[in-house]
Amino acid sequence: MGVVWDSLAILELLAERHPECALWPHDSEARVVARSIAAEMHSGFVTLRDEMSMDLLARLPSPPIEGMLETDIRRIVAIWKDTRARFGAGRPFLFGAFSNADAMYAPVATRFRTYGVDLARYGDDGTAAAYAETLLALPAMAEWTKGAVAETSS
Numbered sequence: 001m002g003v004v005w006d007s008l009a010i011l012e013l014l015a016e017r018h019p020e021c022a023l024w025p026h027d028s029e030a031r032v033v034a035r036s037i038a039a040e041m042h043s044g045f046v047t048l049r050d051e052m053s054m055d056l057l058a059r060l061p062s063p064p065i066e067g068m069l070e071t072d073i074r075r076i077v078a079i080w081k082d083t084r085a086r087f088g089a090g091r092p093f094l095f096g097a098f099s100n101a102d103a104m105y106a107p108v109a110t111r112f113r114t115y116g117v118d119l120a121r122y123g124d125d126g127t128a129a130a131y132a133e134t135l136l137a138l139p140a141m142a143e144w145t146k147g148a149v150a151e152t153s154s
Contacts, residue, residue, distance in 0.1 A: 008042050011100040025095045030087045034094070034101040037079050041104040048072040052111045056148045062115040065122075073122045076108060080128040092134045102135065109135040 004010050015023040025031045047068035065073065083094040083101075093102045109132040112119065119129045135141065 007104070008038065011038065011103060015100060022097065023100045025087065025099060027087075030095050033083065033087065034099055037083065037094070038101045038104040040079070041108070045072045045076065045108075048076075048108070048111065052115050052117075054107055054111060055114050056110050056145060057152065058114055059116065060114055062117060065117070070122065073117065073119075076105075077119055077122045077124045077128045080105070080131050081124065084127050084131060092131075094131070098138075106135045106138075106141065108132075110141075 004013055011023065014021070025034050051063045051069050063069065080094065087095045091097065093099065094105070095101060111117075112132055113136060119132070120126070
């Protein structure tokens with residue numbers, strides 16, 4: 001096999017090679033939703049990506065949040081709230097256990113932290129903010145951050 005560079009293809013490959021990890025939900029409805037929101041993250045939210053670039057270590061002033069940027073943030077908050085209510089209620093991740101969908105939204109949580117986005121201003125009742133904090137507290141995120149620190153200090 002050659003190099004796999006696309007994030008969704010990488011996630012599918014991991015799910016195929018490690019079925020014991022249940023990287024997509026077992027329930028068919030949940031799995032369809034998980035793949036849909038992962039694909040939406042993969043191909044959408046262009047304004048968020050353009051106006052709130054990824055900088056894991058920085059804390060930057062927020063750009064004006066209006067127009068399409070506000071629409072992107074409201075949509076992400078809605079996805080997180082709806083998915084947690086339908087499939088992850090009482091558990092920490094979008095579909096209860098960590099899944100590929102959570103992996104796709106981890107960089108968004110870092111963007112919200114970097115730019116100090118108050119999700120309550122965009123329709124959050126605390127559900128989306130708690131989910132973002134859950135992602136940011138993952139050991140894998142600490143490892144990613146440690147790697148970023150090492151990269152910037154070399």
